[in-house]
Amino acid sequence: MAQHTDALHSYRQALATYDQALQLAPNLVQCLNNKGTVLAKLCILHTQLEQYPEALHSYEQALATYDHALYLAPDDTYIHKNKGLVLHRLGFLQARRSLQVRLSENIEALKSWQGAVAAFSCYLTIVTGDEYIRNLRDLLQKFLDNL
Structure with missing residues (x-):
């Protein structure tokens, strides 16, 4: 559990750093992509800890970050790939939650x-x-x- 706490702290520190950088240069595409990647890793951690509302919130933030980056750089293949990976994981989380609700009634x-x-x-x-x-x-x- 300590490693999860350490990882959570590290991700939050990284997000704070990216937010500071984006205040200075809001259109820095690489910084937006990296922030999206940290948010995606945070989603995975929240899912592993079964913190589903937090995971969903992080997924929404990651998608918004990638969307902003794609607005600035619509041909950036890495951002498209990263957004696809986030949507893929989000779909599994949504399906898992839906399945749990249905199974709890069976x-x-x-x-x-x-x-x-x-x-x-x-x-x-x-x-x-x-x-x-x-x-x-x-x-x-x-x-x-x-x-």
């Missing part, structure tokens, strides 16, 4: 997955070294906890 699926977690837990009391099943159980439990 009682049969929830019962099946809860049963799977219980069965895996019983199995792991006997076969303690099965890392595949342990990881599968832990991932499934984490998924259920986040519904």
